[in-house]
Amino acid sequence: MTHSQETTRELVILSLYPRDMNIYGDRGNVLALSRRARAQGFTPVVVDLNPGDALPEHIDIVIGGGGQDSGQARVAADLAGRREQFHQLAEAGAPMLLVCGLYQLFGHRFITSTDETLEGIGVLDVETRGGSERMIGNIVLESADFGEVIGYENHSGNTTLGEGSTPFGRVLQGAGNNPTSGAEGARSHNVIGTYLHGSLLPKNPAVSDFLIAQAAKARYGSFEPVAGIDETTERARASAKRRPR
Numbered sequence: 001m002t003h004s005q006e007t008t009r010e011l012v013i014l015s016l017y018p019r020d021m022n023i024y025g026d027r028g029n030v031l032a033l034s035r036r037a038r039a040q041g042f043t044p045v046v047v048d049l050n051p052g053d054a055l056p057e058h059i060d061i062v063i064g065g066g067g068q069d070s071g072q073a074r075v076a077a078d079l080a081g082r083r084e085q086f087h088q089l090a091e092a093g094a095p096m097l098l099v100c101g102l103y104q105l106f107g108h109r110f111i112t113s114t115d116e117t118l119e120g121i122g123v124l125d126v127e128t129r130g131g132s133e134r135m136i137g138n139i140v141l142e143s144a145d146f147g148e149v150i151g152y153e154n155h156s157g158n159t160t161l162g163e164g165s166t167p168f169g170r171v172l173q174g175a176g177n178n179p180t181s182g183a184e185g186a187r188s189h190n191v192i193g194t195y196l197h198g199s200l201l202p203k204n205p206a207v208s209d210f211l212i213a214q215a216a217k218a219r220y221g222s223f224e225p226v227a228g229i230d231e232t233t234e235r236a237r238a239s240a241k242r243r244p245r
Helices: 027-039 069-080 083-091 101-105 205-220 231-242
Strands: 010-016 043-049 061-064 096-099 109-111 117-119 126-143 147-161 169-173 186-188 191-194
Touching (some): 010 027, 010 205, 027 043, 027 096, 027 205, 061 205, 069 083, 069 101, 096 101, 101 147, 101 191, 126 231, 147 205, 147 231
Parallel strands (some): 010 043, 061 096, 096 191, 109 126
Antiparallel strands (some): 126 147, 126 169, 186 191
16 A cells, blocks of 8 residues: 555544533644644544534544533533443444543543532543642653653542543652542543643643554554654653643
């Protein structure tokens, strides 16, 4: 297969609820993933899904961010009707990245600080309760699969993991899922949930490559990376790591 033929290979990226779940620049993850997919030889096709929209016929990668509590309520109601579809995608190995609010709603439930319960769809075995302490600042994780993961957290949700999920990473600097666990995020199948906001994928191409690789193997049978990590990304990672919380 020639390089020109390879670049016509599409990957459909489903962007979840960009109208309601795009706080702190989470849309930047979609842009970064699209750019990385193109660098790895694929043609990204981004499909936005807002409440009431039909799912596309084919989905390779699912990605979504966080939002205000009012937006999360609208999204929770819409997600409830799609529960089986997202469970089937996850169990089939579809890669997903869910940040903050959607991390919480892909768990079992989110109980807000005012005791309102937003039911999740349970793709991830986690539960979140709103707290009084806001966890803000640069965060560094150690991950067996992704190495050192660098990002920024801003949340008051305290998330606990059940036996069906494993952490995204071990916290080296920052808070993570809650102030005492020492863990951040959750994984199940090829689904990643995390509190690391919009700067996650631009600073961590290894995570983008994981999502792209799983999607490419499922759709085309293989993945051979052709793009490395550039110097600009390395400098951004080093700068973020040096900044205080």
